[in-house]
Amino acid sequence: MIGDVLTSHRTFPMAVRARGDFVLAQRCVAGDRGAQRELFDRESRRVHSALFRILGSNTQMDDLMQEAFLEVFRSLKTFRGESSLGTWIDRCTVRVAYAYLSNKRRRVPQLELVPDVPDVDPSAEERVLAREAARRLYSELDRLEPTHRLAFTLHAIEDRSLQEIAYLMETSLVATKSRVWRARQALEKRARRDPLLARFLGDEKPEGEQTP
16 A cells, blocks of 8 residues: 555656656647747757767767757657657657768768766876777777667667667667677777777676677
């Protein structure tokens, strides 16, 4: 009885938020500029973070952000509230990232240094090593097939579950596991010759990754 009450108490705010998200989406679809601005202000950091971790920092980030929100507003009419609005926006962002990666070979590389800021301030030497390791990681990611890179970065860098990645990439769980595994194999092969790159990969295979 107590468990039922506690569960109900936890899920009620979630249901309210989901309803609010659906109403906000419908207002955006109706052309409400205030609602569109509210959605952009609320979710822009989420979209930027996802693009940054998947693609690395580059001079086209502003254009990618704009394209991501164009994709959101173009397809918002299909949102039915079956997932959270944030997760649905992530799916739109992944589509934009995939399109960018698929066309990247026709562009001049825009890669910059992209490490996260550590919680503890490291020495100057450690900062340099971390930045160089990040540069090498994203340089190797550039060599991967777009679907392999997307799956790997969402799993290893964004820390998403395999099930969530399958949803975001609109594919099967089996295909997702295979893509993450193949990307990791390629990166680990390179890391065996590059200890600095190896520090980004770790020694243990994340749970759920099996050889296909």
